[in-house]
Amino acid sequence: MLLRMSTLFLRTLREDPVDAELPSHKLLVRAGYVRRVGPGLYSWLPLGMLAVRNVERVVREEMLAIGAQEVQFPALVPREVFERSRRWQDYGDALFRLRDRRDADYLLAPTHEELFTLLVKGEYTSYRDLPVSLFQIQTKYRDEARPRAGVLRGREFVMKDSYSFDVDDAGLERSYRAHRDAYERIFRRLGFDYRIVSAVSGAMGGSASEELIAPTPSGEDTFVQCENCDYAANAEAVVIAPPQARGGVVDGGGMGGGTGGAGSGGLPGPQQVLDTPDTPTIATLVERLNTMDLGRSFAAADTLKNLVVKTRAPGAGEWELLVIGVPGDRDVDMKRVAGQLEPTEVAPAGPEDLASQPGLVKGYIGPQRLAELGIRFVVDPLVTEGSAWVTGANEPDRHALDVVRGRDFVPDGELGAVEVRDGDRCARCGGMLQISRGIELGHVFQLGRKYAEVFDLRVTGPDGRPVTVTMGSYGVGITRAVAALAEQTHDELGLRWPREISPADVHLVATGKGEEPYTAGEQLAGELLGAGLRVLYDDRRGTSPGVKFGDSELLGVPLIVTVGRGLAKGVVEVRDRWSDERVEVPLAGAAGEIARLSAAQR
């Protein structure tokens, strides 16, 4: 492949696009890889297409290598298909819905579980037909709420999605492993720094659902790693070890866990109700408590904060109130809560929801009377059995002291609800958890029999009886991978690609007066092609060397070869875009040497 800059459909930009916040977004636009069409909608230009095709190639090769077979579904899907899985109703605002000329409803598919399941159901009937894995590389549509990150979160984007079909759990486990291993090969080949994190709650992590994440400071996903063991989970699925029961009653601050309690030399005295006027927030409450001469000091971690939310089970019409108790120094992570309550929906309770419950006094809610009011109450596991708290007294301007879990209130259950933070303890080994940010590249997931049941996907088993098929679901964001890699690998000069994804292996720049550099450049380009390299050749006449070098840095091809001043000495300059090392190579035999340097690159 030889691309000539003189004819390449490319205009690089000096200025960052005004709507872009992330480096990958700015650079992909400035380097002429993509152009914006509308919110979350981008066109891919020739260099961008080459990068996308390279990701596709690597993904396709690795999918074929594990025996998965390629198919292609339409993006436009009749409503009935999604009605059977209830996703027409349940998917919400992210689903693009449209109507044809006969007034029939359609949607633009956000994923294709339904069609994969129906396809296999239509063709296969016996356990002997299985296992099978099918994949497609196809355009998906999601009306994302905040498509602000460029192609990282498009409303139209390319995904590789695959599904495995097995007769039993052991088969699913094997298919899952094969995909997980393939994903590791894909992201390694593409040059990613990636982590595999658990996406299911449970200290042991399990492997039923895992995400592959590219750590980047600007990533939208939060994940947690243990500094001590190999536990890693996304922020929604993380399990935090509850604190040890602590001794001493005068022990404000610390890791939360109330002001004392069982296991610390007996329970505190009976709860006391205190007048605490004008203390509707944790901060005002703590300040007041510390001026009240109660013989101890208080911190936010000694208070119990009770957040009112509402939940609605699938198919239920009514929302029901739910109160969640967490230590007062912690925030509730609504995504974590939602992840655990799924498929039940959860939303913050508004004033109109609270109005129906005069027993709930805003700013002064405590768990003591919730059972009596018929309101469900759960606590984060950090609110341990026997721990004592300062909390609302369910009366305006009053709080209660020494309110003990198990004595003064009994929650209906526990729910990991707090926002995880650095220094929280690993539930597996007790080590420190560390929070990082990243971009989700892919997801491997044991879907099980959910869709097979909905669509009645059964095959005849060895004993002649029907068996419901079990499925795995595996996705990779193709277009997202291009931007995620840009996010991870760029530097202050521009894009900087690993070889597999780069639009070319070598960016050959001819500079200088007269014909000589161009004649030599032309010849070297031919030799590089002969050596099996993909060449982007800057053969532009009348473009200044400064502009050419600037472009070569911006476009991100990992090896930059300059044919110019060195010609007098019979050499060309080879610059490694990764290490910025520059070496002079004799023009005679340069192609072989350049091919060797290229092969050694990331």
Ligand code: ATP
């Ligand atoms: P996210 O949490 O980032 O929205 P998701 O959990 O919705 O991702 P999946 O439904 O598992 O994603 O889709 C599989 C893969 O498709 C993701 O791992 C990601 O790489 C990619 N992807 C998802 N949404 C988008 C999008 N809006 N734009 C580009 N790629 C996307």
Ligand code: MG
């Ligand atoms: Mg999503």
